[in-house]
Amino acid sequence: MTEAADPILRRALLLAGGAALILPAPRGAMAQPASRSPVGIIGSGRLGGTVGTLLARAGHPVLFSSRHPERLKELVEAAGPNARAGLPAEAAAFGEALLVAVPYGALPDVGKELGAALRGKVVLDACNAVVARDGAVGQAAIERGIGLASAEHLPGARVVRAFNTLGSRVLAEQAHRAGAPVAIPLAGDDAAALEAAAALVRDAGFDPVIVGPLARAPEFAMGARGYGQAVTAPELRQILGLSG
Template sequence: MRSDFFGIFPRRGVLAALLCTLALPAMAQSENPRRIGIVGAGNIGGTLGRLWLKAGYEVFFASRHPEELKPLIDELGPKARAGTPAEAIAFGNAVLIAVPYKAYPELGRENAAALKDKVVIDAGNAVKARDGAIYDEVEKNGIGAVSAQYLPGARIVRAFNAANYKIFLKNAGRPEPRMAVPIAGDDPKALETARTLVSDAGFDPVVVGELESAKKFAMGSPGFGHDLSAPELKAKLGVAP
């Protein structure tokens, strides 16, 4: 290893080569801005997108009819843009999915390759009157398992689904104690990304457990719809302090 190294770089250039090598990670990091793709620019997607823009993120809002988002983008400024779901998924270091739950199967099929290994913040809820048969799947298997089924390969974290968007809008960035947001996922690094996104949006993240634990704060569960501090939410959901 030593002879190969000195064969590539003359001895007088070793120090310079080492310095360049050490500098590369920092350079790469500085060239990798915080980017979030949002599939579904409705109430929850629009609310969170505004909060992340305020925190300095670049946000890509997606719709099947992106031309309809032009007024929103004009209002939000140069760090906001709009396009298709495929473009938003490609753009984001992480992707928020905030579409009607019945759209998950098609979304997953159309974007299977792009979603593989992508951190997905899953904010959808299954509603019987709107989502039909997929609601029955959620009732039977749990929403975490159903999301994983229809978004295979994605590194899913359930988050921002446990309250109405008006509650998030009202409480974002409030003085301490901040409002807590429960999250659940199987991938430790994806959970860490979700923690950062929750915090940067102006809330305190509470890791409830693995993806299966998302049932504790699913719509209709005792853990849904609360405006609580982190200690209060942990007590409510039975999470260790």
């Protein structure tokens, strides 16, 4: 994917204190109508901003959220007419599915503050545990298994681990690439939630690979063999020892 020619897309790091990555327009995606399921983004920094923009350009109504939504103006403009900004509680209520992309240490607070709104919804958990940043919460997640720990922090949500293995810049560059798409590993305990998450991964321009239940999420956690792999689905299945 080449650099954007549109000046608004070049102002990539001006919003949210330089936290978000605004990506160039993917091939043909901007022309699609807003006819798909709404998605709320909890944590609209680099990763949440990138994935949310890809979904908005694929036709999903997207509500980016922040405690200071006025800072998301340029992100919303770059994402296109399907996007708007609001508070985290608004995004949680808005989305049929949610993407949570916050520092892992903040995940318990997300569960406490938004738990009622998240209950029963598909929640894509893209949060990585970094002990130096996330302290005891991050350490506990690594010891417990990050997928199972996330489900405990978000009780009642239909949690699927997704979009945690690649950085925002790689996602921006590789979405909708020519040839075989880049694989995104998924893990979850709810078959219907996995199916919904896989559809969102495809809409964003990638190929979903279902690894298994949440107990297997550590296989593509930070530092694991499935992490950081910008490869095709068959290559990722081989790396992870998956059949098919």
